[in-house]
Amino acid sequence: MKRTLAVILSVFMIFALAACGNNDTPSADNTTKQPPASDTSTPESPDESTSGTEVIPTEGQTNGNILIAYFTMPESDGVDAVASASRVVKGGEVLGNTQFIAQAIQKTVGGDLFAIETVQEYPGDHDNLLDFSEREKAENVRPELSTHVEKMDDYDVIFLGYPNWWGDMPMPLYTFLEEYDLSGKKIIPFATHDGSRFSRTIRTIEDLQPNATVVKDGLTVTRNSIVDAEGDVNEWVQSLGITK
Template sequence: MKKQIVTILMTSALALGITACGAGTAEDQTSGEQTSSDQTQETSDDQADAGEDETDTGAATGSSNILIAYFSVPEDVDTEGIDADAGASIVVDDGQVKGNLEYTAGVIQQTTGGDLLRIETVDQYPLDHETLVDQAADEQDQEARPGLASQIENVDQYDTILLGYPNWWGDMPMPLYTFLEENDFAGKTIIPFTVHGGSGFSDTVDTIAQLQPDAQVSSDGLSISRNDVADAADEITSWAEGLGL
């Protein structure tokens, strides 16, 4: 399906260029899956099953040595008559509404055959844009560690962790800190991928390396603008194939 991006004028929250939240733009600083809207990235469908390759508690029970773990939060928007909404960070793929990170992770999974794990929190994030933006900023200020509802069933099974997340305020969402602090990926390879509103990875790759000092953290991750995700299937596939997994 040919995907078209419909950009919706963001609320004044996006224009609140928070100062020095990293090297990110005002968009990424308020961003969900890339920007504040990025924060609101995944659709309410994400609150349900992330896919047939996942279980309610963690990664699939397959025999792959590749884990594709991703984090996304839905923004409640009307998708009738559109194929994508860059502002809300969603893609309508063959009639199914997906968050940008969910869509990206799915393409990677189709290419690599890895297991999917959606990183979910015990307390779900709000779907309202401004409320989500404010909560993300508050969690960073408090260095919060939100509790996770999803866990990896067998960490030892995996040699490679493909880790996807939005750029929120120039950083990873705080549940990613919980995830990286609760799991020991020593001796494994972590390959990040992100969807953003203009700031790319910011300093998140270095942060992952600090949180997982005994893992090999790749500097060849995938960074995609939220404006390009709907048309990026070929780019994502090419990148995943180039990993040689």
């Protein structure tokens, strides 16, 4: 009788333990994991205005591999929203001639604007500027630049703009072209002038960057046609097969 009772009690305990085991909470390894909040948030945009660099991107632009680098020298004497030989006024803003064309290119094709600037200041008076730039050319000076492209490898196409001074590029362009290795990149020149067009500056660019592809069908705009040149810029850029 005692043995029978012991068997019955043993069977009852086995069923009770089994029931308790079915009510256990699942372990963490069996739960569905949710991604952390940072995985679904919008990443912050990097700061474009790093020290010594002035790369201005187009908002929403799609051609992030394009750089529009330019040197401009608007004469500052008498700047009162009046155009001169080297500057243009649009919407009350005074712009250098080459700067104006560079901005027109950016509107057409996107890309990043980059102003080539120097540590030294150039004369604001027209005659003094001519004399100063002539001495720089005669002495083959390489002016120190105050702005630099920190991620040049990110660009495949470089629009390169400058005024024609004394039948040549301004000397800061020599500094710029000697600072970077543009091998494998496409360089597209554009220039503002007073009748000399490119002179031999395209050949000079080829000499300074022999492993780059320099487009010979560049754009030149006379100083008297700057304000009305946006249509020509758009047509020229489209002829290159580069669009937004």
